[in-house]
Amino acid sequence: MNIPIIDISPLHSLTIADDHSSSPSSPAALQKCIADLKSACQSHGFFAIQNHGIPSSLITAVRHASRDFFDSSPDIKREVTMSEDYPYGYENYESLGVMYCSNGSGGDGNDSSSNDSSANRQQVSTMIDSKETFSIGPSHNSSKMPPRQFPSHPSSFQRALTEYYTAMETLACTLFRGLALALDLKMDWFLQRDVFDVTAHQCALRVLNYPPLEYYEDADAAGDETKNKTVIRAGAHTDYGALTILLSGGPGLQLCLDPNQETNANNDTITSNTNTTTWMDVPHLEGAFIINLGDLMQRWTNDRWRSTLHRVVAVPDDIACDDEGHSNNERRLIRCSRRQSIAFFVNMNGDANIVPFESCVDEKSNPARYEAIKASDHLMQRHLRSMGKQT
């Protein structure tokens, strides 16, 4: 089983057709694209997109600028940090990571949205797991978010992130047209001024850096799924907003296929039997973006579309023998290279009123499961919950 790969070129011509400067792509190609989107949103809430229109030069520029930033001195990196007043900037998560046997376990237990019961996990050793991120918010004042701040170095950082952010806004609009049609809404439904407006949305761009890591594994564990250690780089979680446009930094992203993952968009009724938790590898496809739906979209669609639990695990890139006498096949040194990802979290206008879509509600057979909520209140609720503060 794999996530679907969807060619979104028909959505671009749909946009161009709007201003009558070009003929739309064939109706059949558009219909297939919409049907593929609908099916992916209902089944996994995850899909890859091709022909997205983002120039590879822009992607390379952000990758390089972000690598140079994370390679800078701690002083530079801490010039702009996340605080109560500024929910963006630099964050360094140095938590005590824990390795588990992969006997159906998952999650690092650090994330409040992780749904594992620790009773069923077998801890085999501990290690320091680290991840650094830098985020920016919208540039416009009417988003009610604080103005953007950048570190003084590298000089290319501000420009690369700013340009990438703008390109992602455009891609989000293109995707929203397709998603609206998949929900039997008018093509520009999501792009209304009081729903997702380029002068009022609260999208966030985050560059992520997972440093390289090394650990030992018993030689007899190699190839044995029940003995292999699973090293978690980002704990199991769902994303909060409408959708995420992810440029993955290599293999390691996994989504939860657990049929017992009973979750709603508030994430407050998650249950999971860890013995049956199944994680599916999301393939790393060079040149494609991974799209995953967030909790807000699940809420909006009255649980018809899915915000799926996902995590990042370390994937060994080579297995070397320890040069300190552990080459006798007792222990193997596992090396995992650095991972750099770029996530664009598509959040609606703060004031957007999120009421389950009529097309997803039936008074008798499938009544609305959620009250109306302002998009900014939903984000705040999810944020507070992730910090362990119930709302």
Ligand SMILES: O=C(O)CCC(=O)C(=O)O
């Ligand atoms: O690093 C990745 O590829 C995934 C990151 C992620 O899921 C997130 O930041 O929400």
Ligand SMILES: [Fe+2]
């Ligand atoms: Fe995520």
